[in-house]
Amino acid sequence: MYRKSHAVRTFLCLLLTFVFVTVFSTQPLLAASDQKTSVAWPEAPLTNSGAACLMDADTGAILFDANMDEQRYPASITKVMTALLVAENRQPTDTITFGEQAVSESIPGNARIDVQLGETITVEDALHAVLLASANEVCTQLAIDIAGSVEAFADMMNERAAALGCTNTHFTNPNGLPDPNHYTTAHDMALIMQEAIKNETFLRVESDLSYTIQPTNMTAAPRQLQNHHVMLFQDDPTYGYQGAFAGKTGYTDEAHNTLVTAAKRNNVTLICVVLTCDNLDYITDTRSLFDYGFNNFTHYTLKDTKKESLSGTISLPKDAKLKSATYTDPNDAADQETFTRQYFYDGHPIGTAEISVKGGSSADSSSSSVSSSSEEDPTGIVTPEADSSDGFSTGSLSSPLYILIGLNAVAILILIIAVIQRNKKRRRRRKKRRK
Structure with a gap:
């Protein structure tokens, strides 16, 4: 019995170690994947001008x-x-x-x-x-x-x-x-x-x-x-x-x-x-x-959301997905009824929009629709950027962190159950010896 219990503990420790190593090693890759745009900025021609x-x-x-x-x-x-x-x-x-x-x-x-x-x-x-x-x-x-x-x-x-x-x-x-x-x-x-x-x-x-x-x-x-x-x-x-x-x-x-x-x-x-x-x-x-x-490159005209009126057009690579565009607002945007928003794609400034808040503060707004100037219906979403020191999106706060917490919780629960079961078995063995 002792060998089986020891084997279980060893297996659980190894499992916990694997969970930590796997999640921590893949988390930066997942974050980098979130940052990566669907289409890279087009390669420019060589020039000879100074x-x-x-x-x-x-x-x-x-x-x-x-x-x-x-x-x-x-x-x-x-x-x-x-x-x-x-x-x-x-x-x-x-x-x-x-x-x-x-x-x-x-x-x-x-x-x-x-x-x-x-x-x-x-x-x-x-x-x-x-x-x-x-x-x-x-x-x-x-x-x-x-x-x-x-x-x-x-x-x-x-x-x-x-x-x-x-x-x-x-x-x-x-x-x-x-x-x-x-x-x-x-x-x-x-x-x-x-x-x-x-x-x-x-x-x-x-x-x-x-x-x-x-x-x-x-x-x-x-x-x-x-x-x-x-x-x-x-x-x-x-x-x-x-x-x-x-x-x-x-x-x-x-x-x-x-x-x-x-x-x-x-x-x-x-x-x-x-x-x-x-x-x-x-x-x-x-x-x-x-x-x-x-x-x-082509133009995309920004469309109003439920909470914001947007007036502006941005430039995007022709094959780019609209959801890959991001934006930053001024530091005091939450206190302003109107302000200028700067849009980016793959780190390149691609245009601005004048924003008018319909109700509440601009911080309540989570997304804005974009439609191509050559199409009648919106074809994608421009999402706001996460706060970061350089003003660019640092990816989603999302799945890597939550997966880590969830897997750790499962591993700890398994360890607790194993310890409880081991203690029960020890108590049963002691009772048998007393008899």
Whole structure:
């Protein structure tokens, strides 16, 4: 009997040890499995640009990043900000007259339309000269007319950039001529372009691939302008890109080639910025990044829940499961009736939504539905993330812990029953001996 009892105890101890080892060793694997998304972030193409950024203009999602926050010289893509400020502060029918500073400005290359002292043109003409012909002297005169001086206009540019969320940009002039203190990043330029293409005047000017400035008070012949951005010529079989509708080129010896472009396909608008490019890399990289974005991502529109009203759209890989997306709310969201929620997929920010709480605090909400912009019915769930130090989901608190507790309880119960049975047998043996 003693041997049988000892064997039972040994077996139970081994069983308990196996339960502990098995559960503890598999628990991290289960947690990692919970974190793993169903589809990995699409593999991006190789690029040669010194810095690049591909942004979904509709959601703000960054689909590709290569040194996008490194400060670099922008050259003439600076003029996107200049044109935006002009469109926001002047009417197309307003006029400007060129003064000594703009006319006499030393400008390398042919980025000018050769205005004369005292010549007057409309703001409409001026914007076309800036965005199509990259006319530096026109930028200078526009800056003086709007702000009183180039320096004051540069302050306006920097204030506007900061308001758009730019964190590594500083402008000193309206045209992008070389200056050690004149710099930006691919990400910041994408933010600037994202705002510019919301402006109707900017878009209208960009839609003109060619433009004629009629004779002025100082010239008898018209000036013919043509856009320098070859990708905007969609019918060009060599360089044109289907869907490209706005952009600006840039080049200086210091900056090398720079390019910012917006393109739209299937109701998705992407912005690509490439900086510090050699040869034709600024075109080939932009093309390959646009192809990557349009071929691999789509939009999903957030839908209201019983407790929250959601307004926003997110970007997801085309084959991704909606339930794999996660989100984080501001720390004080529980105390707010409205707030901004940030969504993620596979660690990548994919868009935001404005949240309005219908009743109670936002902490009561446990999920939000998402539907594809190409489908009428919701096709999945976006679940809230567990609290973690880095703001990302750490997986479910779930099964591994509960399995451990349950198995331990069963093992302990078996041990208790074994001990009770052993004690009963000992008492019976003692009674028999007494008899």
